[in-house]
Amino acid sequence: MLDTSIAIETPEGVDFDLTPAGPLSRALAYMADFLIRLGVVLACMIVLSIFGEAGVGISLIIYFVLEWFYPVLFEVYRAATPGKKWMNLIVVHDDGAPITFSSSLLRNLLRTADILPVFYALGLVSMMCNKQFKRLGDIAAGTVVVRARRPETLTALAEPGVRAPSVPLKPEEQKAIVQFAQRAGVLSQARRQELANILEPLHHEKDEAAVVNLNQMANYLLGKTPGPEPVREPFAPEPSSSIAQPPEERQ
Amino acid sequence: MNPANINFRLRPRDHYEAVDLGCQFVRRWWKQLYAVWLLTMTPVVALCWLLIDDINYVSIAVWWVKPLFERGQLYFLSRAVFGAPPTIKETLRQTSKLMFLQCFATLTWRRFSPTRSFDLPVIQLEGLKGKNRQQRMTVLHRDNAASVSFWVTIVGVHLENFLMLAAVGLVVMFIPQGVQLEWETVLEAAPLYTACYFIGMTLVGPIYAASGFSLYLNRRITLEGWDLELIFRQLGQRLDDGKGSVQPGEGGAARRVTQAMCLVLALGALALPPSGSVRAETATEQAETADSQSWDEERSALTPDKAKEDIEKILKGPDFRNIVKKEAPKFWKEWEDRQEEKREKQLDDFKGSNFSFGESFAQIFKLLIWATLIGLILYLLYRYRDSILALSWMPRIERKEKSKPTHVFDLDIREESLPPQLADEAWALWEQGRHRDALGLLYRGGLSRLVHRHGLRLNRGATEGDCVAMVKRRQGGALSDYFAVLTRVWQHLAYAHELPTAEHFQELCRGWTNVFDVEREGGDHAAQ
Known part of the structure; x- marks a missing residue:
């Protein structure tokens, strides 16, 4: 199954996702970095031009240092250059570990290979040939450019009332119900009812009542405490018990 | 369509990530997509070539009708991602019909639309036109999607041209060195540019179409909650089955x-x-x-015995015998020669030029940089002096007295602390029954001699075993053999409380005098 993210398994057997970034985001990030560097070098050249040839020498050194160490320093100390930060990207090792100085230096020195013949053509081809969108430098250094994950913000739900689901739900099902409530502003009303109706075996309601019911379950799953009049069914598990697994499963 | 047949993981994505999903589509079906693209484009190129005289206008004409090629891509992708990829033949048949769908608008006022590939599914898959199309697009374009689509187009245009230049550059790179080419010839080679432009267009075209499609798809997943529908259906099914x-x-x-x-x-x-x-x-x-x-x-x-066998087996296993061989090319000498030539040339240039403030400033600056570089190297040498010295074999190097350790694993090894006739003293202690002290004195004396007379450099954390290994590496011969024996006996006594026999101890004392005191007279031949 095609996906943009890959799962990395830790020795503890826990999976976490990395989302490698493709050519578009990286091209835009590169453009931003390029413009920043260009601006700095031009400014230096203008200022240093009063020193004549010595000024040219210094500007060339500044150009050299910027060209080769700008990405390295930003990647090592900030995980991303300003352009990457703008596109919300970071550079990490293949296993998701923070990038080290040597890998960063290697992946940036190998830009000389990626840039061939001109304008990063080889890098682009390499990116499209690699499942994790790695250019040659990334392959050599064992690094990957991924999307930085922003913590998901949960908006407060308008729906009053709390209702425990009548059956234990799997984590992805709980997530889907919470998402259903969270995305109320994006989904049209008709579509929400249609979606809620699919879950009739869960709540035995129809249309608007079903939507309300699901929203209340989302409230419960988000840990909202019941209001003055708790709407809870007699056979529901206690709120204190773990909802991620059915009570019988715990030993 | 049935969400269960969908060929990619359903979840609402960030717009940029959605574009990446489009790239994954191209990666998955690249053969079909590029075949369809080439089969649609080639006849058009041939036709234009025949009809138009000026070759520059050929590429412009093909560029102008390019949006029509994207329809075949979209037709294929829109079916492939839902688990029913059509054959190339079928795709081509459909493309020939789809080409005429709103083609006048597409090729005139919508030709320069920066959201072309994102909008195409609205007319081709949803079949909307006029006001309906406009309204639908307004909804889809919300939430920043239009701007990402705009960037897809901008970056796509650039990639197309960069790839063209890259193809030209590749050709220029492969011109043999003997052939002299004027730059004008390369710059004016219009057929070369046209051919390379078609290469760039072909490479980018399917990616551009797929990116727009996946952006559209992601918009619909978000707006219509396809991912929720899938999970809800599974849950409903589960509940129905289990009542x-x-x-x-x-x-x-x-x-x-x-x-x-x-x-x-x-x-x-x-x-x-x-x-x-x-x-x-x-x-x-x-x-x-x-x-x-x-x-x-x-x-x-x-x-x-069994345990010992096991341990040896494990030690011989691959976990402990990882030998990695690395080789480096011998370019160092050549590089040095080249630098030498360059430096001489620069020096001549400098001598020939007139003196000026700027240049003398530049010279000062250059000197400063060299000084910094040399300083840095010296600092690094000083900083890592221990590791460097440990690597090299330098027995006669004299170090300052203060750098020598006075105690090794709590044994006082200063020369002053030792009696002059050490072996005799030790034997005397043994006779008195102070066996531990006697052997300790021998060992301590041995270490002291090694440190002070043989230039053995011990670091603070060295163990007895480390000392033996270091002596073996530096000296070898009788000294190291003796020291190894002495160390083993000392360890047996210190850790296992096993006394050597009196004869053995006597032998050790004699050995000590032979090994450590003989070269005091005989000079430093042992050090050789």
Whole structure:
């Protein structure tokens, strides 16, 4: 199954996702970095031009240092250059570990290979040939450019009332119900009812009542405490018990 | 369409990530997509070539009708991602019909639309036109999607041209060195540019179409909650099957596997492999059963000899014998020669030029940089002096007295602390029955001699074994053999409380005098 993210398994057997970034985001990030560097070098050249040839020498050194160490320093100390930060990207090792100085230096020195013949053509081809969108430098250094994950913000739900689901739900099902409530502003009303109706075996309601019911379950799953009049069914598990697994499963 | 047949993981994505998904589509079906693209484009190129005289206008004409080629891409992709990829033949047949769909608008006022590939599905897949199309697009363009689509187009245009230049550059690179080419010739080679432009267009075209499509797809997933629908349907199915009752996994791994299998069957094409935890549990269970059965047998077989055998086997195994060979090219000498030539040339240039403020400033600056570089190298040499010295074999190097350690593992090894006739003294101690002190004195004296007379450099954390290894590396011969024996005897006494026999000790004392005191007279031949 095609996906943009890959799962990395830790020795503890826990999976976490990395989302490698493709050519578009990286091209835009590169453009931003390029413009920043260009601006700095031009400014230096203008200022240093009063020193004549010595000024040219210094500007060339500044150009050299910027060209080769700008990405390295930003990647090592900030995980991303300003352009990457703008596109919300970071550079990490293949296993998701923070990038080290040597890998960063290697992946940036190998830009000389990626840039061939001109304008990063080889890098682009390499990116499209690699499942994790790695250019040659990334392959050599064992690094990957991924999307930085922003913590998901949960908006407060308008729906009053709390209702425990009548059956234990799997984590992805709980997530889907919470998402259903969270995305109320994006989904049209008709579509929400249609979606809620699919879950009739869960709540035995129809249309608007079903939507309300699901929203209340989302409230419960988000840990909202019941209001003055708790709407809870007699056979529901206690709120204190773990909802991620059915009570019988715990030993 | 049935969400269960969808060929990619359904979840709402960030717009940029959605574009990446488009790239994954191209990666997955690149053969078909590029075949369709080439088969649609080639006849058009040929036709334009025949009809238009000026070759520059050929590429402009082909560029102008390019949006029509994207329809075939979209037709193929829109079916492939839902689990029914059409054949190339079928795609081409459909493309020839789809080409005429709103083609006048596409090729005139919408030709310069920066959201072209994002908008195409609205007319081609939803079949909307006029006001309906406009309204639908307004909805889809919200939430920043239009701007990402704009960037897709901008970056696409640039990539197309960059790839063209790259193709030209590649050709120029492969011109043999003997052939002299004027730059004008290369710059004016219009057929070369046209051909390279078609290469760039072909490479980028399917990616551009797929990016727009996946952006559109992602918009619909978000707006219509396809991911929610899929999970809700699975949950509904599960509840219907189990009539609402829960089936907790008290039956252990086997039962859960069965459940997973049921789920897989129920989901059809959306089959998920059994999760890692299930597999892990089964493995653990099996291992436990096996353990309890063979435990008793193993216990009886645990003898020191067996353990030793095992240890040796493990030490010989691949975990402890990882030999990595690395080689570096011998370019250093050549590089140095080249630098030398350059430097001489620069020096001549400098001598020939007139003196000026700027240049003298530049010279000062250059000197400063060289000084910094040399300083840095010196600092690094100083900083890592111990490691460098440990690497090199320099027995006669004289170091300052203060750098020598006075104590090694709490033994005082200063020369002043030792009696002049050490071996005799030690024997005397032995006679008195102070065996431990006697052997300790021998060992301590040996270490002291090694440090002060043989230039052995011990670091603070060295163990007895380290000392033996270091002596062996630096000296070899009788000295190192003797020291190894002495160390072993000392260790036996110190850690295992095993006394050597009196004869053995006497032999050690004699050996000590032979090895350590003989070269005081005989000079430093032992050091050689």
